[in-house]
Amino acid sequence: MTRTVISVRELTKRFGDFTAVDRISFDVREGEIFGFLGANGAGKTTAMRMLCGLSYPTSGSGTVDGFDIMRDGEKIKRRIGYMSQRFSLYDDLTVRENIRLYGGIYGLGRRQTQERMEELLRRLDFMSERDTLVGSLPLGWKQKLAFSVATLHRPGVVFLDEPTGGVDPLTRRQFWEMIYEAAAGGTTVFVTTHYMDEAEYCSRVSIMADGRIRALDTPAALKREFGAATMDDVFRKIAREAKRI
Amino acid sequence: MKILLVLLDKEIRQFWRNRFLPVMTIVFPILVMLIFPWITTMEVRNVGVVVVDGDRSSASRRLVSKIGASDNFSLLGTAPDFNSALAALEAGEADIIVEIPDGFGEIRAEEHRNVSISANGVNAVKGALGTQYMLQTVMRTQAELLGEKMPFSPADDIAVLNLYNPTLEYRFYMIPALMIILMIMLGGFLPALNLVIEKEKGTIEQINVSPVGRLPFTLAKLIPFWIIVLAVLSVAMLIARFVYGLTIAGSAGAIYSASVLFVLAMSGLGVTVANHSSTMQQTMFEMFFFVVIFVLMSGLITPVESMPEWAQWITRLLPPRYFVDIMRAVYLKGTTVAELWREYLALGGFALLFDTLAVVAYKKQA
Structure with a gap:
């Protein structure tokens, strides 16, 4: 029996009258790639922010790597990696400076940072770009680098918020290979995406609408349940019933 | 503490990599110190004067030539009567009308008549100071006339000696104020903008989701600007010394220790404001609000x-008010820290308050 890494019960976030996340419950097991799907405004990002210790839940409870999201936000932050679509790295620092910064932030020693940096640059074939400003890298490269930096300190869980938004199909493919590699190494991956082909790669998928989780299972089981040929059809069937789109 | 060094390294690299900030922090203070002392002056020169000479004697001519010779006045000419002189004042050509009555030169009381001075009060400073200068000129002329006719009368008996700024050089009064304005601008705005830029770009999210503590993060936002502001102050003091010949009457240590407290307070305020704002506009607007109050109410100008x-009660809540007192007293009078301990204590209190707020106002989890 594998360990449960993320466990959420009746998690709710309200902003005034608006209930962004409405009593969601789920568990994520160690080494899983957990796809967190939903239309824009369904509440994915809000839910994810609560798990990462960026936002306090209004009610309900949850743990990440055994720590309470209400009380131990700062302890959780030591154990997770996080990468979002909007940015992630400092554009006005070079590749190496960014890696060194995050190595320092997560308390890796100088030598350890140096070793992991070299390994990372080799793996990404980035050696020649190591002194390039991150801001002048193409988006796809940036995202691959951001993922590598988010996992530099070998976190137990990594949260990816639409990591492949705006990235070309070839780079997306490479990005998912990196995700698989991380998962194979025991890292739990919690990922939101709008690409349904990516949902097919996940071990399990949850689909949110109107702040609630409407479906949660393996891609194959979901397709059976909804009588759909692809995840795309499953998603459409659920999203069509949603009020908040 | 290791984390603080990591973050400081980041901030310093980002500062130098910025195309605008290093240039701004070097050029702006130098320009301010080289240009503003020449233009921020309360001395009034070239007050336009029209004379209505009803006396036409050697005495009245002496007064007119004294007016003409003064730097403070520019003699526009004489007018035949008051009304035509008033027309020149209304047209904006003249600022002051001097009406010399018939019998100005007479000293016998029954025949003596007063000179009348009429000034345009629209520009209150120019009107008031121009009137003052004119009164002095008239009185000096009268005293001279009196002295010539009655050689034993007590003439000009009052001696004025301006201590601490003996030449009453207005520039010397303004230079410490300009240094303070520079420190408010750089010490307050730079850290505020630096922080809110991380919010706008979203990079602060990556910090919020990391184990970086609030204290090291805030300190890394403050410390570089403390150093920058003290460096800028040093440059400004060198310019004051070598361009304007203004030396510090007191000790440089007294200036620096007050400046450290002051920049701690200003940067703490800037970061607190930025912590509460989500956009650059909001931060800028709030900071301008404070800066306007500071500049107008701290005794910098008036x-x-x-x-x-x-209003005096309100000024007690403004950190620059104490700093203005310290800077002028130390710079011009040579007052010591021991004599100014209340002001130093007040500045220290503000520094502690604003820097604590800056750390507390930073929320990693909302």
């Missing part, structure tokens, strides 16, 4: 003592 009582 003395606190001449403000209404209620």
Whole structure:
């Protein structure tokens, strides 16, 4: 029996009258790639922010790597990696400076940072770009680098918020290979995406609408349940019933 | 503490990599110190004067030539009567009308008549100071005339000696104020903008989701600007010394220790404001609000003592008010830290308050 890494019960976030996340419950097991799907405004990002210790839940409870999201936000932050679509790295620092910064932030020693940096640059074939400003890298490269930096300190869980938004199909493919590699190494991956082909790669998928989780299972089981040929059809069937789109 | 060094390294690299900030922090203070002391002056020169000479004697001519010779006045000419002189004043050509009555030169009381001075009060400073200068000129002329006719009369008996700024050089009064304005601008705005830029770009999210503590993060936002502001102050003091010949009457240590406290307070305020704002516009607007109050109410330009009582109470809540007192006293009078301990204590209190707020106002989890 594998360990449960993320466990959420009746998690709710309200902003005034608006209930962004409405009593969601789920568990994520160690080494899983957990796809967190939903239309824009369904509440994915809000839910994810609560798990990462960026936002306090209004009610309900949850743990990440055994720590309470209400009380131990700062302890959780030591154990997770996080990468979002909007940015992630400092554009006005070079590749190496960014890696060194995050190595320092997560308390890796100088030598350890140096070793992991070299390994990372080799793996990404980035050696020649190591002194390039991150801001002048193409988006796809940036995202691959951001993922590598988010996992530099070998976190137990990594949260990816639409990591492949705006990235070309070839780079997306490479990005998912990196995700698989991380998962194979025991890292739990919690990922939101709008690409349904990516949902097919996940071990399990949850689909949110109107702040609630409407479906949660393996891609194959979901397709059976909804009588759909692809995840795309499953998603459409659920999203069509949603009020908040 | 290791984390602080990591973050400081980041901030310093980002500062130098910025195309605008290093240039701004070097050029702006130098320009301010080289240009503003020449233009921020309260001395009034070239007050336009029209004379209505009803006396036409050697005495009245002496007064007119004295007016003409003064730097403070520019003699526009004489007018035949008051009304035509008033027309020149209304047209904006003249600022002051001097009406010399018939019998100005006479000293016998029954025939003596007063000179009348009429000034345009629209520009109150120019009107008031111009009138003052003119009164002095008239009185000096009268005293001279009196002295010539009655050699034993007590003529000009009053001797004025201006201590601490013996030449009453207005520039010397303004230079410490300009240094303070620079420190408010750089010490307050730079850290505020630096922080809110991380919010706008979203990079602060990556910090919020990391184990970086609030204290090291805030300190890394403050410390570089403390150093920058003290460096800028040093450059400004060198310019004051070598361009304007203004030396510090007191000790440089007294200036620096007050400046450290002051920049701690200003940067703490800037970061607190940025912590509460989500956009650059919001931060800028709030900071301008504070800067306008600081500049107008701290005694930088007009003395606190001449403000209404209620306004004087408000000034006690403004950190620059104490710093202005310290800077002028140390720079011009040579006052010591021991004599100014209340002001130092007040500045220290503000520094502690604002820097604590800056750390507390930073929320990693909302």
